[in-house]
Amino acid sequence: MQPLDLPDSRLDQLFNPRSVAVVGASDDPVRISGRPLAYLKAYGFAGTIYPINPKRQTVQGLKAYPSLLDPPEIPDVAIIAVSAQHVLQAVSDAGKKGVASAIIMSSGFAEAGGDGVALQRELVRLGKQGGVRLIGPNCVGLFSASSRFYGTFTQSLDGGVPPAGGVAVVSQSGAYGGYIAYLARERGLGLNYWITTGNEADVDAAEAIAWLALRDDVQVIAVYLEGVRNGPAFMRALATARAARKPVVVMKVGRSAAGAIAASSHTASLAGTDAVYDAVFREYGAFRARTTEEQLDIAEACLAGKFPVSNRLGIVTLSGGVGVQMCDAAETYGLDVAPMPKPAQEKLRALLPYAAVANPIDTTAQVMNDMSLVAKNLEIVLRDGGYDSLVSFLTTVPAAKAYGTKLRDAILAGVAAAGGDRLAVLCMAAPPDAVKSYRDAGFLVYQDADRAVQVVGALTHFGRSFEVKTGLSVAGTAPRFEPNSGTLSEHVAKAVLGEAGVPFLQERLASDRTAAVAAASEIGFPVAMKIVSAEIQHKSDIGGVVLNIKDTSAAGTAFDTIMDNVRGHMPHADIDGVLVAPMAPQGVETIVGVMRDPVFGPVVMFGLGGVLVEVLKDVTFSIAPFDETEAMAMIRRIKGYTVLEGVRGAGRYDIEALAKVLAAVSRFAALNSDTIESLDLNPLRILSGKGGAIALDAVIVPRF
Amino acid sequence: MQPLDLPDSRLDQLFNPRSVAVVGASDDPVRISGRPLAYLKAYGFAGTIYPINPKRQTVQGLKAYPSLLDPPEIPDVAIIAVSAQHVLQAVSDAGKKGVASAIIMSSGFAEAGGDGVALQRELVRLGKQGGVRLIGPNCVGLFSASSRFYGTFTQSLDGGVPPAGGVAVVSQSGAYGGYIAYLARERGLGLNYWITTGNEADVDAAEAIAWLALRDDVQVIAVYLEGVRNGPAFMRALATARAARKPVVVMKVGRSAAGAIAASSHTASLAGTDAVYDAVFREYGAFRARTTEEQLDIAEACLAGKFPVSNRLGIVTLSGGVGVQMCDAAETYGLDVAPMPKPAQEKLRALLPYAAVANPIDTTAQVMNDMSLVAKNLEIVLRDGGYDSLVSFLTTVPAAKAYGTKLRDAILAGVAAAGGDRLAVLCMAAPPDAVKSYRDAGFLVYQDADRAVQVVGALTHFGRSFEVKTGLSVAGTAPRFEPNSGTLSEHVAKAVLGEAGVPFLQERLASDRTAAVAAASEIGFPVAMKIVSAEIQHKSDIGGVVLNIKDTSAAGTAFDTIMDNVRGHMPHADIDGVLVAPMAPQGVETIVGVMRDPVFGPVVMFGLGGVLVEVLKDVTFSIAPFDETEAMAMIRRIKGYTVLEGVRGAGRYDIEALAKVLAAVSRFAALNSDTIESLDLNPLRILSGKGGAIALDAVIVPRF
Structure with missing residues (x-):
């Protein structure tokens, strides 16, 4: 690293x-x-x-x-x-x-x-x-609560300051920062540090994040971004926060087309591509909030310090309907409402014969008749259910004077009996003092069922990202690329990328007719022939390609045809010869590209060939370099992934070989980020079974 | 209707x-x-x-x-x-x-x-x-505020009842209904009617909605659904509400796979397919909320009674950053942040030389130095900008004691000067009494910028749906379908659907070799031949299809080959003959299907052929029958729509012809909902330009 x-x-x-x-x-x-x-x-x-x-x-x-x-x-x-x-x-x-x-x-x-x-x-x-x-x-300006240094003119502190606490705020916008500070005070959310970075002539959001991540009195960092100028520094800052197990909750504006235009007119920052920001946040474990309320709710929830490492969620509800609503939310936020193990279900059924015991566990309001059942039920779900987190919907029962603190104590007892280490989130509507008594007892409490589940999703996101040890650099090497001219022929591009670990067809460059026929015989028929010239981009258009050549006689004719066509169309082109290659085996066509993001440097794009990329823009990005684990995640991210798993009776394609190519390309692009402007493997054909992958074309645009 | x-x-x-x-x-x-x-x-x-x-x-x-x-x-x-x-x-x-x-x-x-x-x-x-x-x-149970009839045992009324007001609540779940009632009381949202329908042995949600829609003291209906049993009655209820300009804001649970399973185990209702519910809500103008908070916010906003009919949104902001955030939200919620007309921009620039004047209009906090500028600015945006709605982000300025009521009065003056009829939504953070003074002045006020924009999106959704006059039935007729056997041959299916308005290739059924050759000559070469038998489904698999037949001699051979193949594979099949058809012209393949939803009856499905349907499930549904306007909307809804508009230099395909087929199929399916189980045109090929559409295969599964 x-x-x-x-x-x-x-x-x-x-x-x-x-x-x-x-x-x-x-x-x-x-x-x-x-x-x-x-x-x-x-x-x-x-x-x-x-x-x-x-x-x-x-x-x-x-x-x-x-x-x-x-x-x-x-x-x-x-x-x-x-x-x-x-x-x-x-x-x-x-x-x-x-x-x-x-x-x-x-x-x-x-x-x-x-x-x-x-x-x-x-x-x-x-x-x-x-x-x-x-x-x-x-x-x-900025403030820090510990030294009570309020070096700011934000009007939002007019009526008072937020309490001290484990949240730090970094905002490129003064108005947004002020808004957050006001809302934090209103909800009693503690901010130890708050900084607005303005034009970032010197100290930028990245430096602030990195500094804050290493403070003992910072537990979570809420960030507002319009754009980042120093991508690598920003990524290092996120990596620093992740290594310190400090969640970063980001509001990055400009995700829409209209927003991006407004952002570029508003800010002096270079905005960069929004999809690349998504890749950066994903890769370094930051959580991107969509609304301000969400950002604050999640930041606040992080203060509890519980970050589930598995996405198995147990749902316990007094209302079957809201149980279903929470299942819907769980799918939205990437959580798995896995059923309880059978023995746990049986235990629960013995306890609550009228309840639904799989998951959601619908105890119905009947459970309220005996508080010991509430405690025992939660203990079984948490301990025997194997869940890393639990959301319980309590309707308005906590508001009922008749129950007072009995329900809270029963829930506490149940969670404690199961070990007390799991994340337990409650959803209820009750007067502020009742809600506070649950919060004071250590529970996260929400009024909205969707928000309760979303918070679990976000905390699980962090729990999983904290497990990631890699990032910034990866094992493995790549050859150095030193271009000496503005355009590269396909043949050279293939040679360079072949050395970098991209598989191509076994091709031979033949400069004359005899060599072409000999190469074809050695490779074995059928073969294809293509003109090779750095000056010719669209080879097929001028008759520079002949496919499916079946024997030596056809090979000679093909060579002549290509040369005639090329000389006819481009009589002065500098010709290296023809490339003789075996006909490519069948497979799924994918597209792998590298582009230089102005902010974050080389970014690898991956998608399936054809309509999925062209019409649905079903592509995904990862910041280079990355390893094969990230490459596998990348492959699974595209919507068309199941094509590679095999549809309509087709077997599975060689996804591992594809992952190897993606990782190799990412290493090559990262090492040569100063000399490569863009790179394309289009198509990269993935063969079925363990057949591997073969790139059929390659383009490198050098950078000087 | x-x-x-x-x-x-x-x-x-x-x-x-x-x-x-x-x-x-x-x-x-x-x-x-x-x-x-x-x-x-x-x-x-x-x-x-x-x-x-x-x-x-x-x-x-x-x-x-x-x-x-x-x-x-x-x-x-x-x-x-x-x-x-x-x-x-x-x-x-x-x-x-x-x-x-x-x-x-x-x-x-x-x-x-x-x-x-x-x-x-x-x-x-x-x-x-x-x-x-x-x-x-x-x-x-239920309650009505006007007669103070609280016929319910919901524990949520323990501490008091919600105020009277224009919202009506219909909930299949007692717990959800109780929760809503509690939250309504907490936020001071007025409910005149509240009913929980439980098992719906008799009165169901549909009947309650229809009854409430016709009450003068009901302005908006908030509905919670797990499933509907009587689809047609439910659609009529939504149509009644729409005709009465009463917005319906629905929480329908079970949209996820896990949720659907939980719902079916929880409720006695037949759940129906969630995508079909979406189609019903869309078709009848109900708004589907994703969270409870959203449902209440939108219901509350409807009480203002302003429903924009265009989606042009003006954004005025004291913070450039939050302006961008609101642009992002606008895209999410289907609103158009169109720039102001040039003359209006110039007017504004003369007024506020430091401001961004396109849209978002970023006045910066400087505008606060002169309240008359605030008023004038809003007047220009609303009157000259041509927006149907406006969202203004005021940061925490309304909290400042120094401004008191001056800012509110300036905003009121600006809105009034522009006519006062547009929807004006404010976003701010301020103490409750300050917020209340803005609410009392008639503004919708939100703390979260995303929520402010979302509410405008929802109100615009209703404004547009209230403009829709059709629904439930459409003009045009369709032939009656009376099946007399369990399976239909392709030939019969085509004949029936052809009569219903679906275009097919000019095909001839030939029962012997001579007739087949004659038919081929009359149609003109090249032709295709296919075996016709109600007993044979997968014709190609047994060699029952020959394509690209070039002349009379080949036609005879093709006939013999097909017969040999079929007799070899299925010696006892009852054979009608072969279908002789011209080779189909090139085009884009689409899939049109009809299935009977157990709740809502015949539903038309549409998608593009190939990977888009098979892998990405890029399909859309509409309840039959519908007209060509809805068919056009349906076509535009799929993600792959641009394929029909022409990609990679291809021209536009005949989308109007496709819409005609969809509408015709929907009429046919609706008229024969008692005799058709399902129907498929796969593929329906859409030709380029004004070339029309041609269904290449047709299947009807009759219902008895």
Whole structure:
């Protein structure tokens, strides 16, 4: 595995400063430039605050200094809230003074286009020169609960701050970040860290994620992304989080066509292809939330710290109908509502003769007549059912005054008797105090049955991804590719890729008629012949291909025909000769491609040939390189997968051989990401049984 | 259009009774049999209550009567809460007394299987005999807010009842119904009617929907379904609701494989195919919610009474990032984030030079500096943008004390200036009182951006479905099909379907060699020949097909070959002769099928031939009969649709001809739903341009 990025210790100071200067601090606590100071004072920052304002003696009651050079000590952080044209001076001063980091709230940089782009470039230069890490510009700042450092002007903290807790928030959007902070406070979700990265002139989301992943007081990271510029750093950050068992819950906008257009007009970031983001999140175990509520629910659920490693879900319900609803949700979220083992079913039937005992376990409301049955039932399901997680639908029973805490205690007893280590999620509607009593007892509680199951799905996603040990690099090597011209002939492409582990037909290049006939005889009839020339792309169109050549006489004629056709169409083409090859065996046609994503580098695409790729876009992507395990997962991901398993009585095709090719191509593409623009095996034919795979054509477009 | 069902006036009495008897009423208000009485008393039922209990003088302080025959007047409704074996007597008494309806809460009927099935059958007989409409058995009752009639034992009303309001709830599940009632109370959502239908021995969800759809005090109907038994009645109920412009928001469980199995084990209902339910909901304009929260949000939103008829959505946002998020959501929910017309964009740019003015309109938070800009901006977007609906993301600004009601008033002014008739949805995070002030001003307000857009999608779904005037029956006729044997030969099937409007190749049946050669000459070479026998299904497998016959001599040989092959394989088959046909022209292969759904009758299936149907199950269903407009919609619904539009340089295929065939088949299937079990055109080949469509094979399986 490649080494992960070492965290910059200046970020430690940034998030937990002993002192902070606020450049451009306003005396008006409502103004943008007044709010950081107001928040720092109101919410209890314990360090020293140095307002920087040449026009005032004091700002909001604190002694002010004319410039960043003037405070009596070196501030750990400078918050810069002056107009764009004054930011450069402030950053230059910060460097001279020795300030470790600057949070630049000012806008008018790259996001504004025009002169702003150059201004931002100069900003970066000054930061590097002075050794100052920059947050923003065009960001709304950051906060950390442990040091009560609220270095932000987000209006969302107007009424208070979220409680401290194990969630960290990284948002490229100030507004989204503020929204999350507000919602977190509203639901009592604890945030220890919160950072908005704005234009990411220096510190980006990736660096923030990687730093946060290594903090003991961070349990889960909620991220909002519009686009990533440094793909490899982002992937290393996700890998760091995964290795530290810190779930990352991402809201990445721009998945739709309209959204992608809006995103590119809104952000200065290069957006990259959304499907490639999906591949990155999948490969590094991040969970992509579709809605903000989902993102917060899942982040909150991660705080329980239980991550099932199998997707077997037990459902216990007081309502048969909602049991069915939860089965539907389980399928949506990739969970397996496997029936209980027979002995467990019998045990349960003895206990609850009126209940459905397979899964969902429908106890009906009758179970409420005897709380010991509730406990015993849950114990059996959890212990003997072999489930890694359980969702129980309790209707509005927990709201009933008659039951009080009896039901909660019975559920606790049941879960404890089964060992207490499984994930148990409850679904109920009840007054807030009743819900709180279940939450305080350690249960995840949801009102919506679908959401309860979705959360289990997300936690299981993390449980499984934490088991993955590989990533970033894989075992195995690949040959180095050094192109010396802009286009490659098929023959050369095949030779290069053959060396990289892609199987081709045993072909011979024959430069004249005699050699062609001899090659055909050696290979054995029937054979095919194709013209070979770096200048000729569409060989069939100009009569450069003859198939199914049956004997030596036909072989000679075929050679002549091809040469006549080619000379007729392209008299000046530089011709290497003809390729003589055996006729390809039958099989399923697949397409394997590599393209360079501008953000994430080489990405391998896989799909079945024909209408599935062309009409239904049934393709999948994985970031190169990857191993054969990921290749197998990739193959199974496409909708047309069952074709490879064999349909209409056809036997199974050689999926293992296909996986080998995919992994080999990914290694080759990753090693040569600087010299390959794109690569195509189209078709890669997969033979039945253990027959292997054969690429029938190959194109490499070099990159210089 | 077929006549809709006339509502039974006994349901008027059921939902608004002047008096009610409670058979088996318990003195203990906590017991199931005590709760209806307790609720009726506690929540202010104004009519007379007659407890029926032979063992007591009074029940919960009210005078009790020994049997249903004893009260001094005829109760409008009897609630029956005695054990199953005593229910029959109670229903019999109800009939004798002249009680119009009985709500039977007791379980132990069809849902219990065994003797319960017969018990339920007897119940139905007694109800019919006595003229008593039955709700349940195995239901938890119903309530109506206007008469404060709480004839239910649902524990969910323990702490109070939902407010009165325009939502009606119909639930086959008592637990789900109770859950909804609880959640409605919690969110202040008004329910005027609420009914759980249990085993549906008599009154079913369809009848309840149809009755509710015609009430002035019902604006929207939320329905929970596990399965429908009377498909046609259910479709008529949905058509009634649509005609009355009453949205129906359905939670139908069992969409997953695991869910369907759980449903069939849970409910006594015949579940039917879930994809067919989807077709029914689509065809009759019901909206299928995926989660309970979604169902309630959408039902609540319908109360605003604004149903956009176009899907053009304007997005106005203070945050560019959330604007992108809402674009993504718009694509998910079928809305079109069309850019503003250029003149409107210029107007807006003059107003807000720093804003993005296409769509999403990103005003940034700067607009907050001048509230008149907020108003003017909304006015321009709504009036000049040509949008039927608007979603505006306001971040947490409405929470800011500094703005107070100024922002709300500015938004109101902007919407009013644009005419005030468009749907305007706001997304914000703010304290409950601030949110309430926006809601009271008539806005739909959501915290989650995705949910805000989804609600617009659902309201637009209804707006469009209310425009649909057809349904239930269509213009045009079809021939009557009267089968006289169990299997039909291809030749007969083609003749029947040809008469119904399905185009076939001009084929001739030839019973001997001479006739076959003559037929081939008349049709013109090349031709194909196929054996014709009702006993032979797989013609090719036994050598019963010869293709591409080029001349008369080959025609004779082909005839002999086929006869030899057939006699060799099936010496005793009854042979009609050979079918001589022209070789079919090239085109796209489609599959058209009809199957009888056990609940909804004949359903037409359509898909593209080959891997799209076989592997990806890329098919769609519509309930027969339907017209060519629905057929066109059906064709566009499949994922492979673009194949018909022409891919890889191929021209467009004759989609109109395909639509004609689909509509004709649907009419034929609907008219002959009693005599056709299934029907297949496989393949139906669609020719390019205006070439038409040709069915190459036809199978009809008759039904007796």
